[in-house]
Every structure is written in structure tokens, then in C-alpha cells.
Amino acid sequence: MLYFLRGALGAMIAVLMAGWAAAAEFDAPTGDVLLTVSGAIVATNVDGTLQLDQALLESLPQTEFSTSTTWTSGITTFKGVLLKDLAAAIGATGGTITLRAVNDYAISMPLADLGEDAPLLAFLVDGQTMSLRDKGPIWMVYPYDKDDKFRTEEVFSRSIWQLTEISFAE
């Protein structure tokens, strides 16, 4: 119940912030563009899309956690922006999110699946930016060690790496 309330409150704040953030302007990227967001969003900076470099990403609320993954050995610390924080900041209103990787891998998920602590759009692994060989520039990860619910096939399939594009559909 309390959890639910917190969730509901969080969602409300997110909506409010989205409204507020919608008024905010994103500057045009100055560095290499790591992520391009398109679709049903309010905030844009380049040709109706929102193009985010590392600086712009770092201007958004930052989240960090450490976990092991099925694809790596040992514990890894991930740092980046929670997808829900991004969605709130850019005033995303759509029902479905589609995420696309460099290798043409793509997944879709409902906006409602965005949790409070996952997924995280990580752009720093152990404090370092990620090359393509290290699953960069952005890897969407979950805190797999934290809970069983983060160790399902669906979660594994959504853990998209070499992420470059996100689009919100109505």
C-alpha cells in the first residue's frame, strides 16, 4: 500500500516535472551525440528531435548502482539517467517506447513499465565512458542482483546495449 502510494506520488511528480521540463529548453549538443530521442516528446533541440551529448545527459538527474550481469564477470558500477527521469524531463506523453541499438537490435516496452529504480540509461561503466566494443555508448541496465524480478527473460531481452535511439509513440 505504502509502496503503491509512493509509486502513485512518484508518477504524479513525474507528470508535473514533465510539464515543467517541457517549458525548459535543451541546448543543441556540443559534443558527440550519444542518444537521439524522437516521437511524442515536448522538448526538442535539433530538427524535431532531441539529441543528447554527454553534457546534456549529465544535466539530467543522475543515478548509479552496482550489480553483476550475465554478460560480464564481476561486479560493475553503472551510472546514468533513469529512463523515467528522461521521459519526465522531455515531456514524453506516449504509451510505448521503442529503443534501437547500433546493431539494429530494437525492443519496445510500455511507458507504464518504467520503474522507480530501473531501467537505467547508463553511459558510465566503472566511471568510464563506453566504446562500442564495451557495449557503448549507452547500455540500458537493471539492478539484476537486487531482485528476482530483474532476472527474467523479458528483463534480459530489454537490457539493450550500444543504444543510440529512443522514440516515444502515441
Add this chain to the structure above:
Amino acid sequence: MAGQWQAVTGMARAARAVLVVVLCLFLTLLILLGLRIHDSLSELRGEANDNLHWNLSQLEVDLVRLGEEMRVDALQPDASLKELRKRYDLFYSRAQNAIGGKGYSAPGLNDLPQQFAALLNAYIARETPLIDGSDATLRENLPAMADRLAELRDKLRKTSIAMIDALAKQGDEKRDAFSNLVRQMALATGGTILLLGALLGVVLWLNRVAAREQALTARVSERLAATIDTALDAIIVADHEGRIIQYNPSAEKTFGYSKADAMGRDLGTLIVPPGLRAAHTAGMTRMRQSGQFKVVNAGRIQITALHRSGREFPVELAISSADGDQGRIFISFLRDISDRLAAEAELTSTRDKAVAAGRAKTEFVAVMSHEMRTPLNGVIASLEIASGMATEPELRRFIGLAQDSAQLLLRHANDVLDISRLESNGLQLTVEDFDINAHVGGLVETFRPMCDEKRIDLRYTMTGERPILQGDPFRLGQIVRNFLSNAIKFTRQGGVTIEAEVSESRSQTRVIEIRVTDTGPGIPEADQARIFEDFVMLDPSFGRTGEGAGLGLAICRRLAQAMGGEIGVESTPGEGSCFWLRIPFALGRKPVVVAGTEDRAPMPAMDVLVVEDNATNRAVLGELLRRLGQRVTFAFDGEKGAAAATAHRYDVILMDVSMPVMDGLTATGLIRQSGASKNSRIVAVTAHSMPEDLVRIRKAGMDDMLMKPISSGNLIRVLSGTALINAKPVDGLIDDDRIAELKMAIGADGLARLAGKFLGDGSQLIARLLSDEALEAPAETLGAICHEAAGLASVLGAAKLRSLCARAEELCRSGRAGDAREILRRELGVVWQETATSVKAMLP
């Protein structure tokens, strides 16, 4: 049937219990299986690693696209190598998963993932420097790189196929295990359903049994209710506080309250009369507090109850208690017994009236018999005197007949009196110590003359202990005498045997058994019980000629019963009869001593012949003599007495004066003429001491005179030869010893009779003595009158009177007639008055 039924029900209950236990086990099994299935499912759902197949296929795709890029770029010398390098990076990234990640490892794959990773590592180590090198070098090496890539793909493919095969096998095993689990689950579920079904069956069956039992209980309750409702007695059930909880129609009738009125009311205030209410409340309280019941389960009690109208009536009450639903309940059965009590009262009163009437009749008979005896005694006495005076043989014969008849009549009167006394329990049994052997032996001896006359044997034997007993020897003797006289009467030849035997019944009690056996005609068996009834004579012809009213044995039976014993007869017709008596007596405390030894010297033992026709007198005399330690022989009449005295020398002969066949005077004459007892002392026994008798007696040769009724004092006097004047000095008005002796010998009635006679005769005699005619008479005449008066006085033990008269007689004889006249004038009137007053007090 019921037992069998119960056994079946019991088995069903046991089966139910077993089923429940087994079901629980099955449910536990189901839960365990469910948990295992859940675990398996969790395992399947919670896949720890990314899908191997996906990883392998993605790696393959990356390799294919990298290879294509290599070939395309090898053919175009001026093409950009950027796309090639991106493809390599993507492959590189994917390869890292196989090298460091867990997506390629799974149980059962052994070292296949390591081989796989080693292939990739080797490849990356070789190619990465070329990719990262200059465009020219890269472009130069592209064809060779493409070949090596194809080679890698082949090697990787072989390894991945092996991995997939192993994984498939693993998956099969897992699926088999899971399907096994599901099968087990299904089996367990099926078993559980079967068990549930069985349990349902058992429960249904038990329910049916319970329903049947319930129906039975209901039927029983119904029947009980019907029983209570139709009961004739009022039935009231109350709870532990005394409130009525059940009340049947009979109770409505008995108490007047309808059921609706009574239900819930307090029992105490409803039907307990105000007077008993406090006791009722106390009883209820005590019962509640201590659980003790006074009237509950105490059987029937008679108590008073209250009707609605306020009328109190008697009821019979029985209370029982039982445990009810809400504590103890009390079930009272009450019956109105007003009618019954009334009927009982009427019955009792009717019976009492009947008993009173019967008693009145008995009393009337007793009084009549008693009254008859007084004139009869007069008749007998007169006849005796007359027989003494008669000289005509013919007249004497008639007087003899009249005497016999009068005696018979007296006996009848006595018998009837005895019967009525016994009937009304008016018989007084004396209690005294007596020597049983001597007593019975003496009794028997009084019958010896009769037997001698009939020429039959008379034998007496006593076996065993010969104790001193305590009781009424006279009444015991009465029975034996009756047996004996009957036996002798009916025995024509042979003899009569008397056997006495004492047996111990308790330490202080003895039972005397006496059997009188005769050789008479015997008694038919049919009559043996009847002869003990009143007025029964078996041989009327004999009865007419013999004496008795047929009451003898009936009296004996009652006497024996009165003494706590019994009598009976055993008889064989033609051979004889045996009459027996069995009577318990207390053991006497002291040996029998001669009465009055304190003031009398012991008598020397003498041979005494008693010549007496009257059986009662014989018995009394014999008894008294035996008590004085004398040897007694009996003779029935003068003739036999004379014969006996002639044959044997007797020290003393007691001779009745008037007897049939030969009177005492004649017999004395014969004895004095010759024979063994020629010089023996002969004492006349007579009832009357008229002066002329005395003269006749003296003339006949008799030495002394013994007046009837006979006392031991007189006997001692005549036996020892002491003159009348020297008899024991007594100062009292009446000699109590003498009265007691008389009472024993002739009974209270006889004594009363004697007293009446004494008063009548005495007043005449004294009046005569005090008349001038007598006082002026010559000394000899005056002395004779004084002698007569002294004799009369001695009969009743009037000691003072006798002593006075004896003194006057003595004075007359010694020539001092003047002194005699003086004493008589001065004292006789007063002494007579005193004596008469005392004697009158003895009259009933």
C-alpha cells in the same frame, strides 16, 4: 442385533478416523509436490542467464555481417573502412559476452563454453591489431581476414551445435522430471479425491445412523411422554430449584391445577401444605448445598399434600432424581391414598370389632366355666360328704355315679376354661426350677396303679443329661398326663413307654423331648393332624364311655405352643401311637431343694403309699411328696391300696377317704388287720373335716388327717407325726407360703374359689363358735368346734385365726375351758374380721 449394529457403527467411526489421517497424509504429499512444482516453475521462469540460443545466433549474425563487410571492402579499394570497423566492434562486444559473461554457460555443458571462448579469444587477439591498424594494412589483409573469419565460423558452429545438443538433452531431462512431478501430482490428487469420496461415504452413512438414532430417541421420548401422560399416579418433575417442569394429567386431577397453571410454579407453594413448607424448603436447601437427599430414592413415603381447594389429603410419595440438561431434576410419583386409608381404617375397625366380639365371647365362656365351677365344687363337696354318710350300698353306688359325673363335668369346665385362657393369652406360666427327671418320673408313677389294673406295662426311661430346668413344671406335667391317660386308655394289652431325653439347643437352654408310646390301635394317618384340633374324638363310642370333651390334645397343643414348643404324633394303625412333645426350657440356676429347708429339718426318706382315685390329687400329692424327698407309690382305690400295703411295708400311707370300689376307712381297717403295713402310719386325706368325720376316721384306725387342698406344710406335719397344734408357728394374718402353694396346686381360680368357700364356711363357723350355745357347751364340744375352725383356717393359711383356735382347743383339752372361752370372746371376732378382710382381697 443392537450389539452388532453398534459394532458396525464403531467400525465406521474407526474407518472415518483412519480415512481422515490418510487424507491428511495425502494433503501433505500434495502440498510437498505443489511446492516442488512451484520450485521447478520458478526455476524455469527465473532463468539466471540470457538465452544461449539467442546469444549463439546473434554472434553468428555479427560474424556473417562482419564477413560480408570484409568481402565488400576487399572488392572496393577506395571504400571507407568505417563500417567494417563498426561491425568488428559489434562482434567484439558480442564476443566479450561469451568470454566473460555467463550466457554461454549452463549445467551439463562441461568445458564447451571454455573451448568456445578460447576460439574467440584467439581470433580477437590476432585480428584486433589489424582492425586498429592503418587503413592500408587493413585493406591489404582483408582477403586473408575474410578467410580466417570463415574458418572461425566453422569452428564456432561445431562447438555451438555440441552445446545446443547438450542443452537440449538437459532440457529433455528437466521436462521429464517436471512431467514426472506433474504425474505424481495428478496421482496424489486422484488419490485425495478418492479418499474424499470414501470419507464422504462414511460421513453420510454415519449421518444416516445418527439420524436413525435421533429418530429412535424421539420415539422413546414420545413413548415416555405417553407413559407419563397415561400414568394413574400423579407425576411431577421439578428442577433443582423446585420449579415444576413436567406435570401429567393425573396430577391435574389429583391437585386440581391445570398443567398450564402448574408449569414453572414452585412445587413447595403449589402442593406442599403450609405446615410442611418450611421442612420442604429446608430439605431443598440442604439438597442443593450438600447434595444429600432425605426423601429422594427412599422408597415410598406417606405425606400430606395440598389440593387447589385448600384441602389437605394423604398421599403416597416416591421421589427419584436424575441429571437433567440444567442440573439435577426430581421426579415425584404421588398417589392420593385418602380412599385407601379410609378403607384401611374401616377394615381395621371392622377387624377390631370382630376381635372384640370374639374376645367377649371367649371371656363369656371363661366366666361361665368359672361360674360353673363354684356350684360344681359345692356339688362335689356335698357328694363327698354324702358318700361318707351313706351306708346303703345302693345309695353309695348312685352317689359314686353322681361323683364321677360331677368330676367329669368339672374337668370339662376346666378344659373349656383352659382353652379360653389359652385363646386369650391369659395363661400365666410360672417360672421355677425343677428336676426334670424326678418330675416326669413322679408323674408316670401316678399312673402305675391304673396300668396295673389294666394289666399293661408302664415303663419310664430317661436318657442323657438330667438337668435342673426352669419353667412351668405343672403345665409340662399337664401335657404328659394327657398323653399318658390317653395312651393307657387306648391300650388293652402290651404297654406304655415313656422316654424322656434332654438335648442342648444353646448353652443356657435345653430342649426336653418326651415320647409316650403305646401299643394301642393307633391312629389313621388322615386323623393324625386332626386330633390336635378342638372337640375331636376319634372314637365317639369310646368317648362316650370315657371322659373328656375332646379338648385334651387341643389344650396340650396350645400349652406346648405357649411354652415355645410343639407336640405331635406318629402312629401306625394296628401297632400303636407315639405322642411326642418337644419344649425348650432355660437351664435352672440352682439344684432343686426341698422347699423351706431354711426353717424345716430335712425329712427322712420314707416309703409313702398314696391311695387316691382322683388323678389330679394323685399328681399334686405325688409332686409334693417327691419334693420332700419321699419315695412314692400310688394305688387307685381302697382295695388296691390295701393290697399294696399288705404286700409291702410303707412308712406312711396317705388314704383318700371317699373312693370308689372301697373307701379309705374300709381299706384302713383291712390294713390294720394284717399285712406288712399293719403298724404303719395311716393319714386320712379328705376335703372336709367335719367333727363326725374326725370321729369316724379315728375309729377306723387312722392316725392323722390331711385336709384338701394339700399343702407341703401339712404334708410335713403329717409325715413327721407332728400334731396339728405343733405346726409351724406363724404370726402373720395369712401365711403367704401357703397361698403360693395353693396357687401352684390349684391355680388362681381354685384359690379364689377356695377363698370364697372359706369366707362362707368361716362366717357360719365363727358365728356358731361365738354363739352362747357353743360357749356354754361342754369343753369337749367347744374343743371340737375350735378344732374344726382351726382346720378351716389352715386350709387357706389363715395363721392367726388357726393359731387362736388351736390354742382354744388346747385349753379345752387341758381342762381350762374357761380360759378358752375368755380368749374366744375377746379375740375371735376381731381376728376373724381381719382375716376375712385379707381373704376378700384375694378374690378377683
